[in-house]
Amino acid sequence: MKHLILLSIMFVIGVFNRPLSTNNIVPYSFPQENTQENAYIILMDQCNGCHITKQRGMVFTRDNMNRYSLAIEQQVFVKKRMPKGKKNKLTSTELNKLRLWLDSLNNH
Numbered sequence: 001m002k003h004l005i006l007l008s009i010m011f012v013i014g015v016f017n018r019p020l021s022t023n024n025i026v027p028y029s030f031p032q033e034n035t036q037e038n039a040y041i042i043l044m045d046q047c048n049g050c051h052i053t054k055q056r057g058m059v060f061t062r063d064n065m066n067r068y069s070l071a072i073e074q075q076v077f078v079k080k081r082m083p084k085g086k087k088n089k090l091t092s093t094e095l096n097k098l099r100l101w102l103d104s105l106n107n108h
């Protein structure tokens with residue numbers, strides 16, 4: 001009887017029904033595509049909205065972003081001019097994701 005109660009308690013607090021390790025299910029296929037896709041989402045969210053009206057020649061797409069990568073690196077990481085405007089700041093997560101994408105390109 002004591003064991004039955006113990007088993008029921010363990011079941012309720014989820015000892016048996018949680019996956020063994022959630023670390024094993026991090027998607028690891030296509031790291032290059034994920035890295036670029038993450039960066040693309042940031043360029044869409046933080047850059048294109050302004051560029052589409054104020055810098056028409058330079059709207060970032062999946063196709064052209066790698067070609068613009070050196071200019072993006074200069075503006076965001078070296079000169080720190082972009083994103084333009086005091087209110088437009090990238091979070092550290094966004095900066096890290098851009099950094100990962102730039103590093104993945106082997107530009108240097």
Ligand code: HEC
Pocket residue numbers: 043046047048050051054055058071072075076082083084085088090
């Ligand atoms: C609020 C408006 C605005 C936002 C947001 C913005 N830009 Fe710009 N960007 C501009 C304008 C205007 C120019 C052209 C004039 C200049 O260089 O200041 C420009 C120019 C650039 C250039 C070319 C600079 C050169 O002379 O080579 C790059 C690269 C660039 N932006 C990257 C980015 C990236 C990457 C982001 C997002 C992380 C971003 N910008 C966000 C307005 C913006």
